[in-house]
Amino acid sequence: MKNIALLMLGAVALVSPLQAKAPSEQVSAADPKGIVTAMEFAGYKAVLDTDDDGDPLIKTDFGTGPGFVYFYGCDEETHDKCDAVQFVAGLDREEPMPAHMISRLVNKYRFVAIALDDEGDPWVTWDILTGEGMSTKTFVSALRLYADSLDSVADVVFAEERDKRPVNKTPVTTT
Incomplete structure (x- = not known):
């Protein structure tokens, strides 16, 4: 009997992730909760x-730290009926990023846009016009491509600082 209970518990554990809120086939900036569901599902x-x-506004983490999904084209009074989203993440450097790095990065990573804030930290953005709807599969693909691009941009943005950090030359001893 105990084995049957464990098997049933295991079956429930396997089914539970499948019962997580599945997104609809279409997402739109006009439905922020639908965007949240698609992101969570991904x-x-x-x-x-x-x-x-x-x-x-959606608060999230794209893998490099805190990030945001801003909504645009919203009705100015009711703040609904939005038609676009923008993925946004800032990369907090120790020293201001040289502006010449921006063109190299945006030329390499097709859809990203980069701007420096007042402290010289780069903010990496990616805009998506959803209009009345786009396939959830395409949205999630864009989300993952942004996260991958952001990770690659972060590698370049922080490479200079990593190279300047002192290397620990303390010998490692084993006992």
């Missing part, structure tokens, strides 16, 4: 909030 944390203007 393995990203996604917390729906609002920005300073009252438009929807």
